[in-house]
Amino acid sequence: MNPELFQQLLFYVFATITVGSAMAVVSVKNTVYAALFLVLCFFNTAILWMLIEAEFLAITLVLVYVGAVMVLFLFVVMMLDIKKPKAAILKQSYTKAALLIVLAMLVELMMLFGYKMQDQLPQSELIRMPEGYSNVEEIGLELFTHYVYPFEIAAVILLVAIIAAICLTLRKRLENKTIDASKQININPAERMRVVSMKAEKGGGSKS
Amino acid sequence: MILEQIWMIVWTLLKIVAIMLPLILCVAYATYFERKVIAFMHTRMGPNRVGLFGFRLRGLMQPFADVIKLLTKEIIFPSNANKFLFLIAPVITLATAFAAWAVVPFEDGLVLANINAGLVYILAMTSLGVYGVIIAGWASNSKYALLGALRSAAQIVSYEIAMGFALVGVLVAAGSLNLTEIVHGQQGGIQNWYFIPLFPLFVIYFIAGVAETNRAPFDVAEGESEIVAGFHVEYSGSAFAVFFLAEYANMIIISALAAIMFLGGWYSPIGGDSILATPSVFWFFVKTCVFMYLYFWFRASFPRYRYDQIMRLGWKVFIPITIVWIMVVAIMKVYHLGPWF
Numbered sequence: 001m002n003p004e005l006f007q008q009l010l011f012y013v014f015a016t017i018t019v020g021s022a023m024a025v026v027s028v029k030n031t032v033y034a035a036l037f038l039v040l041c042f043f044n045t046a047i048l049w050m051l052i053e054a055e056f057l058a059i060t061l062v063l064v065y066v067g068a069v070m071v072l073f074l075f076v077v078m079m080l081d082i083k084k085p086k087a088a089i090l091k092q093s094y095t096k097a098a099l100l101i102v103l104a105m106l107v108e109l110m111m112l113f114g115y116k117m118q119d120q121l122p123q124s125e126l127i128r129m130p131e132g133y134s135n136v137e138e139i140g141l142e143l144f145t146h147y148v149y150p151f152e153i154a155a156v157i158l159l160v161a162i163i164a165a166i167c168l169t170l171r172k173r174l175e176n177k178t179i180d181a182s183k184q185i186n187i188n189p190a191e192r193m194r195v196v197s198m199k200a201e202k203g204g205g206s207k208s
Numbered sequence: 209m210i211l212e213q214i215w216m217i218v219w220t221l222l223k224i225v226a227i228m229l230p231l232i233l234c235v236a237y238a239t240y241f242e243r244k245v246i247a248f249m250h251t252r253m254g255p256n257r258v259g260l261f262g263f264r265l266r267g268l269m270q271p272f273a274d275v276i277k278l279l280t281k282e283i284i285f286p287s288n289a290n291k292f293l294f295l296i297a298p299v300i301t302l303a304t305a306f307a308a309w310a311v312v313p314f315e316d317g318l319v320l321a322n323i324n325a326g327l328v329y330i331l332a333m334t335s336l337g338v339y340g341v342i343i344a345g346w347a348s349n350s351k352y353a354l355l356g357a358l359r360s361a362a363q364i365v366s367y368e369i370a371m372g373f374a375l376v377g378v379l380v381a382a383g384s385l386n387l388t389e390i391v392h393g394q395q396g397g398i399q400n401w402y403f404i405p406l407f408p409l410f411v412i413y414f415i416a417g418v419a420e421t422n423r424a425p426f427d428v429a430e431g432e433s434e435i436v437a438g439f440h441v442e443y444s445g446s447a448f449a450v451f452f453l454a455e456y457a458n459m460i461i462i463s464a465l466a467a468i469m470f471l472g473g474w475y476s477p478i479g480g481d482s483i484l485a486t487p488s489v490f491w492f493f494v495k496t497c498v499f500m501y502l503y504f505w506f507r508a509s510f511p512r513y514r515y516d517q518i519m520r521l522g523w524k525v526f527i528p529i530t531i532v533w534i535m536v537v538a539i540m541k542v543y544h545l546g547p548w549f
Binding site: 006032036039055056059060062063066067068071072074075078079134135136178179181 | 213293323324325328329331332335336338339342343345346354357358361362364365368385516517520
């Protein structure tokens with residue numbers, strides 16, 4: 001078994017799991033299972049990226065999407081008490097519209113790949129970098145030289161989104177019982193407590 | 209060709225076993241160490257009964273007695289629990305706790321996988337551990353377990369950010385994500401170690417590490433006074449033992465990483481030509497033990513944080529400090545300050 005064949009085998013195994021779990025996300029009825037299948041799908045995508053030697057992106061995918069975003073998803077899904085949908089709801093006209101959208105997206109993707117990738121990728125072999133090549137450094141250099149404006153603009157948009165999200169959810173409710181920590185720390189004990197010095201009392205009740 | 213490949217796989221597996229077995233033994237004795245340390249701080253004796261062949265040996269065989277007891281107990285499934293998820297949860301926790309060890313360099317060149325993105329890999333693996341907790345909490349079909357899981361999820365996501373920023377500081381200082389390179393950046397005596405220029409990040413990293421592993425004083429996920437035992441309240445026998453093992457393996461890896469990133473890994477704090485001055489795995493082990501001791505010291509000293517206090521500390525205190533200090537580190541790096549940069 002040569003290394004290329006072994007790699008192909010790995011690719012097909014993980015690709016199958018990726019596609020299978022992605023389909024399970026939309027077809028299982030239990031929402032918690034759907035979220036868990038999405039986690040599996042992301043993880044396997046990361047493994048596929050690892051196979052084409054994009055290890056930094058792969059690990060970042062695991063870190064950001066699996067480690068943080070999906071945890072919050074699961075968090076919300078578990079808190080919601082969703083009733084299991086009945087079969088009748090699933091067979092409504094949504095399905096046809098969804099299929100149409102899927103078909104359109106598939107055709108678009110294939111056209112894009114057919115047009116873009118025609119003369120870029122050699123068909124028979126993968127691009128392999130020499131040993132000692134660090135794609136962390138490479139990504140950093142590219143982001144901060146060639147793509148510095150898109151990168152900075154994306155960062156600003158994210159910042160605006162964070163502030164907007166905070167503004168939308170931040171409201172003072174009357175029944176809110178949040179305690180201000182600085183108030184607690186800067187308290188003067190003399191105002192609240194009186195230390196009384198008194199003689200020790202002798203216990204009388206214990207002799208029974 | 210085929211033989212070579214098979215040999216490579218077998219050799220890698222052997223290396224994995226060579227990391228696993230001492231690690232499991234370390235976990236077993238970490239529990240003993242913990243009980244003895246806390247007993248010492250409470251002026252008690254601690255475990256001192258279980259010995260071997262009639263010798264008491266100051267309770268040195270206690271971990272084995274505990275393991276045998278846990279393994280021979282029955283695993284009870286709660287009613288209406290999801291059996292598959294209930295069983296896979298401890299496995300996920302343990303697998304991610306052990307997977308992180310793949311990139312830890314014990315000595316120069318003594319590492320299973322010397323990958324370039326080592327630091328990010330560790331962060332990704334430690335953040336995956338939360339799935340075990342969440343799935344365990346949900347699959348147990350119990351209110352206490354679910355509450356514990358939700359608390360744990362919120363806590364880990366919050367502290368992961370502070371921890372990630374602390375690691376960014378190390379990354380800026382070392383100029384590399386490779387853990388071996390990070391240790392090489394601290395060569396040349398105790399004054400070159402990163403804990404001096406990165407002191408606030410060092411403190412925040414370790415506190416965030418304590419919070420990530422759900423240990424006291426951040427153990428609201430277990431919170432035995434409010435929600436019994438949190439996410440693993442329904443677990444018994446070997447399934448519980450696996451959770452226990454994963455928790456301690458995570459503690460050891462947080463300690464080991466603190467030693468690698470801030471205390472110069474395998475380098476010796478002593479100068480000169482003596483045998484103690486040679487960089488070796490011994491020093492790595494000693495530094496890791498210092499942090500393990502801190503874990504137990506915290507547990508014996510501090511009362512549990514309230515949930516809102518934990519969130520406040522993570523979001524309003526740690527994250528601003530780390531962001532400011534990353535800027536400071538970047539400035540120090542640009543002007544080649546001190547012996548570090």
